[in-house]
Amino acid sequence: xxxxxIKDIARIAGVSCSTVSRALSGSTELSxxxxxxxxxxxxxxxxxxxxxARSLICSKTNVLGLIVPEVTNPFYSELSLxxxxxxxxxxxxxxxxxxxxDPKITEELFGFLLSHQVDGIILASSRNDSxxxxxxxxxxxxxxxxxxxxxxxxAEVNSVSVDNQAGGRLAAEYLLxxxxxxxxxxxxxxxxITHRLRFSGFAEALQRAGVQPIVVENPADASSITHGYELxxxxxxxxxHYTAIFAATDSLALGVMQAADECxxxxxxxxxxxxxxxxxxxxxxxxxxxxxxxxxxxxxxAAVNLLTNIIDSxxxxxxTHRLIRPTLITRSSCRETGNASKTQ
Amino acid sequence: xxxxxIKDIARIAGVSCSTVSRALSGSTELSxxxxxxxxxxxxxxxxxxxxxARSLICSKTNVLGLIVPEVTNPFYSELSLxxxxxxxxxxxxxxxxxxxxDPKITEELFGFLLSHQVDGIILASSRNDSxxxxxxxxxxxxxxxxxxxxxxxxAEVNSVSVDNQAGGRLAAEYLLxxxxxxxxxxxxxxxxITHRLRFSGFAEALQRAGVQPIVVENPADASSITHGYELxxxxxxxxxHYTAIFAATDSLALGVMQAADECxxxxxxxxxxxxxxxxxxxxxxxxxxxxxxxxxxxxxxAAVNLLTNIIDSxxxxxxTHRLIRPTLITRSSCRETGNASKTQ
DNA sequence: CTGAAAGCGCTTACAG
DNA sequence: CTGAAAGCGCTTACAG
Numbered sequence: 001x002x003x004x005x006i007k008d009i010a011r012i013a014g015v016s017c018s019t020v021s022r023a024l025s026g027s028t029e030l031s032x033x034x035x036x037x038x039x040x041x042x043x044x045x046x047x048x049x050x051x052x053a054r055s056l057i058c059s060k061t062n063v064l065g066l067i068v069p070e071v072t073n074p075f076y077s078e079l080s081l082x083x084x085x086x087x088x089x090x091x092x093x094x095x096x097x098x099x100x101x102d103p104k105i106t107e108e109l110f111g112f113l114l115s116h117q118v119d120g121i122i123l124a125s126s127r128n129d130s131x132x133x134x135x136x137x138x139x140x141x142x143x144x145x146x147x148x149x150x151x152x153x154x155a156e157v158n159s160v161s162v163d164n165q166a167g168g169r170l171a172a173e174y175l176l177x178x179x180x181x182x183x184x185x186x187x188x189x190x191x192x193i194t195h196r197l198r199f200s201g202f203a204e205a206l207q208r209a210g211v212q213p214i215v216v217e218n219p220a221d222a223s224s225i226t227h228g229y230e231l232x233x234x235x236x237x238x239x240x241h242y243t244a245i246f247a248a249t250d251s252l253a254l255g256v257m258q259a260a261d262e263c264x265x266x267x268x269x270x271x272x273x274x275x276x277x278x279x280x281x282x283x284x285x286x287x288x289x290x291x292x293x294x295x296x297x298x299x300x301x302a303a304v305n306l307l308t309n310i311i312d313s314x315x316x317x318x319x320t321h322r323l324i325r326p327t328l329i330t331r332s333s334c335r336e337t338g339n340a341s342k343t344q
Numbered sequence: 345x346x347x348x349x350i351k352d353i354a355r356i357a358g359v360s361c362s363t364v365s366r367a368l369s370g371s372t373e374l375s376x377x378x379x380x381x382x383x384x385x386x387x388x389x390x391x392x393x394x395x396x397a398r399s400l401i402c403s404k405t406n407v408l409g410l411i412v413p414e415v416t417n418p419f420y421s422e423l424s425l426x427x428x429x430x431x432x433x434x435x436x437x438x439x440x441x442x443x444x445x446d447p448k449i450t451e452e453l454f455g456f457l458l459s460h461q462v463d464g465i466i467l468a469s470s471r472n473d474s475x476x477x478x479x480x481x482x483x484x485x486x487x488x489x490x491x492x493x494x495x496x497x498x499a500e501v502n503s504v505s506v507d508n509q510a511g512g513r514l515a516a517e518y519l520l521x522x523x524x525x526x527x528x529x530x531x532x533x534x535x536x537i538t539h540r541l542r543f544s545g546f547a548e549a550l551q552r553a554g555v556q557p558i559v560v561e562n563p564a565d566a567s568s569i570t571h572g573y574e575l576x577x578x579x580x581x582x583x584x585h586y587t588a589i590f591a592a593t594d595s596l597a598l599g600v601m602q603a604a605d606e607c608x609x610x611x612x613x614x615x616x617x618x619x620x621x622x623x624x625x626x627x628x629x630x631x632x633x634x635x636x637x638x639x640x641x642x643x644x645x646a647a648v649n650l651l652t653n654i655i656d657s658x659x660x661x662x663x664t665h666r667l668i669r670p671t672l673i674t675r676s677s678c679r680e681t682g683n684a685s686k687t688q
Numbered sequence: 689c690t691g692a693a694a695g696c697g698c699t700t701a702c703a704g
Numbered sequence: 705c706t707g708a709a710a711g712c713g714c715t716t717a718c719a720g
Contacts, residue, residue: 005696005697005698006697006698006699007697007698015706015707016706016707016708017697017698017699017707017708018699018700018706018707018708018709019705019706019707021698021699021700022699022700022705022706025699030705030706031705031706034705034706048455048458048459049459049697049698050400050459050461050696050697050698051459051460051461052396052399052400052405052460052461052696052697052698053400053696053697053698053699053712054697054698054699055396055698055712056394056396056397056400056696056697056698056699056712056713056714057697057698057699057700057711057712058698058699058712059712061396070425071415071421071424071425071428071440072418072421072422072425072624074416074418074421077415077416077418077421078416080415080440081414081415081416081442084415084440084441084442085442093439093441093456093460094440095437095439095440096415096424096428096438096439096440097428097437098425098428098429111392112437114392115392115393115394115395116395116396116437117394117395117396225628225629229629254628254629255629257629257630258629258630261629261630280416281625281628284569284598284625284628284631285569285573285598285599285601285602285605286601286602286605286630286631287628287630287631349712349713349714350713350714350715351713351714359690359691360690360691360692361691361692361713361714361715362690362691362692362693362715362716363689363690363691365714365715365716366689366690366715366716369715374689374690375689375690378689378690393713393714394712394713394714396712396713396714397696397712397713397714397715398713398714398715399696399714400696400697400698400712400713400714400715401695401696401713401714401715401716402696402714402715403696689720690719690720691718691719691720692718692719692720693716693717693718693719694715694716694717694718695714695715695716696713696714696715697712698711698712699710699711699712700709700710700711701709701710702707702708702709702710703706703707703708703709704705704706704707704708
């Protein structure tokens with residue numbers, strides 16, 4: 001199981017280690033004949049550079065750390081795949097870690113990644129406490145926050161996120177264009193920056209049309225299917241005087257669907273339902289939820305690009321906030337009311 | 345950005361590097377007073393061991409490589425989370441890579457992981473070609489194949505998978521117990537070992553009850569929602585003389601649901617539908633697919649346990665095949681026919 | 689109980 | 705164009 005090293009190759013080729021190293025690294029100060037001879041021997045012996053040793057010398061590992069709450073969450077699994085794929089195309093590899101949203105685990109994860117000398121870290125999170133982590137660790141290494149906008153409160157943090165205000169606006173304009181005037185916003189969480197932005201864009205656009213949404217707050221700290229189910233169960237026991245629901249996330253919307261099913265409320269015939277995120281579930285047969293797409297591939301790419309730029313530039317006193325424009329995905333969970341505008 | 349090293353600590357504490365190293369590693373040959381003094385300084389200076397250097401010396405990285413087709417596939421995202429969590433509890437970290445089922449990428453991934461000196465590799469795949477990869481690389485490092493049974497053809501490979509025959513049997517027995525006698529097996533892929541086993545268990549159990557399933561083969565090389573949709577679209581245009589469909593995977597079953605919806609066939613009122621895998625989607629509201637659970641957490645744990653055992657024992661001439669017993673998950677996509685047995 | 693020395697596998701000035 | 709030497713940050717026999 002002992003692996004062949006540069007020394008073995010040097011011995012076989014009858015040259016020094018330096019020469020082998022230079023042949024491998026594509027250095028120009030080396031005759032073409034010896035290079036090809038050495039490379040040939042490397043192939044024959046199955047030589048593979050020891051990345052540990054190389055990184056130790058170069059103080060560069062070409063690995064990026066990525067911390068997500070849970071890969072099983074479809075939003076983060078898509079993000080992970082995007083990050084990994086794009087990073088690889090740029091010559092970086094990624095070490096994926098699940099924080100389970102647990103502060104203790106998150107702390108350990110940062111320590112672990114630091115100890116492994118990763119060149120940078122992407123923290124994917126939509127929780128507000130993520131900014132603390134960023135502030136704590138971004139002095140130690142390049143770091144980008146993915147998913148939470150941080151521009152507005154001037155945090156000294158690099159971030160990439162969807163433009164939540166624009167997303168809220170898109171949602172409002174779409175529902176208005178279908179003729180809805182009695183609209184309910186489900187799942188507002190004032191403690192979340194992300195939600196605050198999402199709502200403000202939504203409310204402002206409605207405002208311009210003279211419409212005031214009904215707001216149902218989500219007292220919980222997360223927006224799962226279950227939360228959506230419970231919030232809307234309560235809602236559906238009371239009289240319904242709205243024609244459309246905009247759910248703050250797709251997961252909430254899925255919960256709404258379940259509750260609607262149980263209460264024999266048809267979507268979209270009785271109520272139109274619009275989500276936010278465009279998780280893969282939403283496109284499933286029998287679900288086909290209309291929603292605002294966060295464009296995860298773009299988010300992932302932007303985060304990797306930003307991080308690698310920071311790594312390369314070694315500029316540590318500049319902070320950039322990148323916003324991605326969201327996009328509307330219309331499927332079959334929303335329909336026109338009588339007074340729909342024909343413009344759209 | 346220069347990090348504090350063991351040398352810095354040694355200088356501050358007025359001891360040698362050896363002593364600092366020993367204090368850190370919990371060696372017993374060291375007075376308690378100097379140890380705690382050194383540890384205190386490490387804390388103050390924010391010292392963190394350089395995992396690269398340590399691994400280089402110890403020829404052990406405590407990282408495991410995990411190759412999956414795509415984390416966005418819910419089956420593999422659950423597996424990944426399980427592997428990562430269990431590995432971490434055993435002191436290992438995992439490097440997750442997406443092969444996209446591409447041979448060229450897979451090759452690069454193995455090379456990459458080898459180069460990074462991972463202690464072992466888990467290849468998660470249900471494709472037949474995965475056995476080739478295992479045979480090619482398991483000489484170079486401990487490796488286990490996760491998801492494909494390899495016992496039957498005596499391959500010199502370590503593997504962990506669900507007991508597909510038992511799963512097929514479970515499915516058959518369940519449908520029989522509900523009174524079904526006219527049963528269709530959808531999506532058989534003879535080229536896949538996994539599918540062959542799954543089917544044989546199913547067919548044998550039916551046989552014992554004197555029932556012969558109708559078999560619909562899947563000519564494609566994968567079992568996606570789309571494939572399920574297309575296969576069943578064709579099916580539903582012809583007369584239906586079966587009361588239950590057992591789909592070879594949950595994804596196929598989701599496709600069946602979509603086609604059924606479009607053809608105004610009610611599940612389970614007109615046809616009962618049973619899947620295999622228990623991906624998260626299947627438990628979604630409005631889906632609630634009954635299915636055979638692969639028990640991904642157990643699979644993941646078993647794979648990690650097997651791999652770490654191999655790593656620790658350094659036994660390379662023994663091969664173990666571990667089978668996990670599947671479990672039946674009943675939701676609402678299957679119902680009794682008139683002639684249901686009252687036992688079960 | 690502590691330190692000096694060697695070495696893990698590599699790269700890179702510095703000579704020649 | 706090539707090699708000897710030093711060094712990345714650590715650990716571990718070997719002395720004392």
